[in-house]
Amino acid sequence: MTADISTIDPTLVGTTATRAERGRSRVPWRFLGGRVLFYAFTAWAAITINFFIPRLMKGDAVTAYMAQARGQIQPEAEKALRLMFGLDTSTSLWDQYLNYWGMLFRGDLGISISSGMAPVGDVIASALPWTLGLVGTATVLSFLVGTVLGAVIGWRRGGRLDVLIPITTFLGTVPYFWLGLIFIAVFSTLLGWFPAGHAYELGVEPGWNIDFISQVVSHAALPAITIVIASIGGWVLGMRNMMLTVLDEDYITVAQAKGLPDRRVLWRYAARNAVLPQIQSFALALGFIVGGTLVMEMVFSYPGIGLLLLNATNAKDYALMQGIFLVLVLAVLIANVLADIAYAILDPRVRETEA
Amino acid sequence: MTTPATATLLMTPAPTPPRKTFLRQLRASLAMFANAKSAAGLIILGIFILVAIFAPLIAPYDPTAQNLTETLEPPSWRHLLGTTHIGEDVFSQIVYGTRGVLVVGFLATIMATVVAILVGVTAGYLRGWKSESLSALSNVFLVLPALPLMIIIASQFQDPPLVLIAAVLGLTGWAWGARVLRAQTMSLRNRDFVQAARANGEPLYRIILVEMLPNLMAIIASSFVGTMTAAVLGLTTLAFIGVIPVSNLNWGTILFWAQQNSAFPDYWWWYVPAGLCIALLGVALALINFGIDEYVNPRLRSAGERARALRKKGMKAHSAVTAVRTGGEDTP
Numbered sequence: 001m002t003a004d005i006s007t008i009d010p011t012l013v014g015t016t017a018t019r020a021e022r023g024r025s026r027v028p029w030r031f032l033g034g035r036v037l038f039y040a041f042t043a044w045a046a047i048t049i050n051f052f053i054p055r056l057m058k059g060d061a062v063t064a065y066m067a068q069a070r071g072q073i074q075p076e077a078e079k080a081l082r083l084m085f086g087l088d089t090s091t092s093l094w095d096q097y098l099n100y101w102g103m104l105f106r107g108d109l110g111i112s113i114s115s116g117m118a119p120v121g122d123v124i125a126s127a128l129p130w131t132l133g134l135v136g137t138a139t140v141l142s143f144l145v146g147t148v149l150g151a152v153i154g155w156r157r158g159g160r161l162d163v164l165i166p167i168t169t170f171l172g173t174v175p176y177f178w179l180g181l182i183f184i185a186v187f188s189t190l191l192g193w194f195p196a197g198h199a200y201e202l203g204v205e206p207g208w209n210i211d212f213i214s215q216v217v218s219h220a221a222l223p224a225i226t227i228v229i230a231s232i233g234g235w236v237l238g239m240r241n242m243m244l245t246v247l248d249e250d251y252i253t254v255a256q257a258k259g260l261p262d263r264r265v266l267w268r269y270a271a272r273n274a275v276l277p278q279i280q281s282f283a284l285a286l287g288f289i290v291g292g293t294l295v296m297e298m299v300f301s302y303p304g305i306g307l308l309l310l311n312a313t314n315a316k317d318y319a320l321m322q323g324i325f326l327v328l329v330l331a332v333l334i335a336n337v338l339a340d341i342a343y344a345i346l347d348p349r350v351r352e353t354e355a
Numbered sequence: 356m357t358t359p360a361t362a363t364l365l366m367t368p369a370p371t372p373p374r375k376t377f378l379r380q381l382r383a384s385l386a387m388f389a390n391a392k393s394a395a396g397l398i399i400l401g402i403f404i405l406v407a408i409f410a411p412l413i414a415p416y417d418p419t420a421q422n423l424t425e426t427l428e429p430p431s432w433r434h435l436l437g438t439t440h441i442g443e444d445v446f447s448q449i450v451y452g453t454r455g456v457l458v459v460g461f462l463a464t465i466m467a468t469v470v471a472i473l474v475g476v477t478a479g480y481l482r483g484w485k486s487e488s489l490s491a492l493s494n495v496f497l498v499l500p501a502l503p504l505m506i507i508i509a510s511q512f513q514d515p516p517l518v519l520i521a522a523v524l525g526l527t528g529w530a531w532g533a534r535v536l537r538a539q540t541m542s543l544r545n546r547d548f549v550q551a552a553r554a555n556g557e558p559l560y561r562i563i564l565v566e567m568l569p570n571l572m573a574i575i576a577s578s579f580v581g582t583m584t585a586a587v588l589g590l591t592t593l594a595f596i597g598v599i600p601v602s603n604l605n606w607g608t609i610l611f612w613a614q615q616n617s618a619f620p621d622y623w624w625w626y627v628p629a630g631l632c633i634a635l636l637g638v639a640l641a642l643i644n645f646g647i648d649e650y651v652n653p654r655l656r657s658a659g660e661r662a663r664a665l666r667k668k669g670m671k672a673h674s675a676v677t678a679v680r681t682g683g684e685d686t687p
Contacts, residue, residue, distance in 0.1 A: 042494045169637075178630035280538055287499070
């Protein structure tokens with residue numbers, strides 16, 4: 001988007017006012033600085049909540065582990081285990097909290113009891129690329145296709161493309177997991193077009209070779225298609241409604257009266273303004289999409305964060321749950337920061353009132 | 356028309372106006388539902404509500420009654436939607452499941468929307484640290500991924516009551532509406548008509564209620580529908596994972612049992628109806644939202660109509676100005 005603005009020939013679109021604006025510093029440092037502080041606070045609050053949630057639950061990791069081991073561990077060892085997990089109940093909550101932060105800064109997220117006492121960081125690191133690859137690609141694809149489709153539908157208002165609105169709405173209201181199950185039943189079990197689950201076949205050795213990569217792509221195709229189909233409706237509808245509102249603005253009439261080509265009015269004038277709420281929705285929807293894919297990974301047995309979290313919940317593996325929470329929270333925060341930057345660059349009104 | 360204005364005033368009986376205005380106001384406030392889309396959505400929602408209320412009368416069987424002589428039967432007149440692996444009637448389960456979905460869905464959505472309006476509009480109108488701290492509050496709830504949070508809280512209880520599930524869904528669902536409302540209020544605050552109202556010395560509550568709220572209705576409506584859809588999806592997802600116990604019968608529970616007993620893909624009557632019900636309820640809510648949207652924002656309503664009218668005259672909507680100008684040149 002930034003490149004777009006800078007490459008526009010000012011003699012084509014600019015008035016003296018816009019040229020003067022561009023002449024000043026285009027990067028709103030003060031605004032961004034305020035945002036960074038603000039998100040640091042949000043991160044702190046989220047981490048603190050993340051610290052307290054598992055401690056409010058009945059039982060803890062050590063109790064669960066002791067029960068799992070069925071008396072094979074000496075009761076005296078419990079104290080040592082508690083120290084190891086940072087769950088020493090003999091110290092105060094404040095000390096535990098400080099200890100938790102200390103561990104976070106050392107990059108130590110604890111030990112996962114459900115994954116054979118492996119460090120939580122390693123367990124998450126092995127699952128994260130799968131989720132980022134699948135969810136990231138599918139979400140960005142869904143956003144881009146949906147927004148472009150919505151812009152075109154809004155532009156050709158009253159046309160034949162309006163038929164797509166109820167269809168995408170229906171698909172958007174279907175639960176992700178149900179759509180996934182139906183797709184597995186139809187496209188995998190009945191038709192045999194796609195593999196039914198997992199990220200690759202068991203016999204294949206992971207590595208950078210054609211065989212493995214084609215396996216990964218074919219296994220990710222069905223879950224990715226499901227995510228795109230289930231989530232595209234919101235983008236189409238949101239963009240179309242904003243387009244209808246924007247298209248009645250005077251500057252659109254002026255742009256058309258100037259005799260600008262339709263394509264220019266559509267993308268540079270109407271869509272550029274209508275996309276602002278879309279960018280906000282994108283960051284907002286991420287938490288929701290993460291939740292949806294969490295269940296999707298369970299349905300497809302896809303070895304990502306979602307499946308990991310469900311296993312951790314079932315095994316009462318608190319350290320792993322906390323670690324996953326932290327990763328999810330940070331991911332959504334980073335997405336919000338990026339959306340804010342994009343928004344500030346695209347909408348000077350917000351930048352001016354905020355800074 | 357020939358009657359003078361003063362005569363009309365005298366002819367009107369004194370006690371009737373308040374009553375009449377109330378009815379008229381009621382009709383006016385319901386006018387947003389007086390279009391085909393909203394009506395269709397409300398009718399579907401109404402049917403679901405009636406089914407939920409009269410579930411014991413509609414359902415032919417006890418939803419959890421086992422009948423081991425009739426297991427996994429396809430749909431027939433005896434069992435409209437077939438039976439499960441232990442001979443439970445799927446249709447009766449769907450009917451009773453409607454109750455669980457609607458009660459929790461409405462409770463959660465009303466809680467979430469009230470909080471969203473209070474926090475969102477206040478945060479959008481105020482400036483400085485007050486606005487920022489309210490925004491920070493909603494952001495904290497926004498960044499906490501809702502579903503894992505719901506799983507953790509719900510799994511703390513052996514048999515979580517409906518109100519608790521609704522509260523958890525509401526707690527994790529208000530932040531979205533609040534943030535969108537804040538953004539729109541911030542944008543409205545700088546518009547001319549709000550500036551004019553402030554310059555006129557209108558009190559704060561009047562600026563918010565009279566000047567801003569009508570312009571926020573579309574977003575409140577879409578946030579209500581979005582929250583309700585999300586609450587229904589969240590509830591059924593939790594039930595599908597198995598976090599909500601079977602005693603809270605809803606459409607997700609049916610899918611949970613179908614998945615657990617490998618109903619996919621052969622026993623379609625077990626898992627297709629429940630998913631379609633969730634989707635149908637979502638479509639109904641979306642239709643209501645479309646209607647409200649088009650009522651509040653006439654541009655949405657008239658855009659399609661105007662474009663179609665133009666097309667009849669052989670003009671394209673998206674090049675309307677050019678078309679009118681050539682028409683003007685032809686007939687000076």
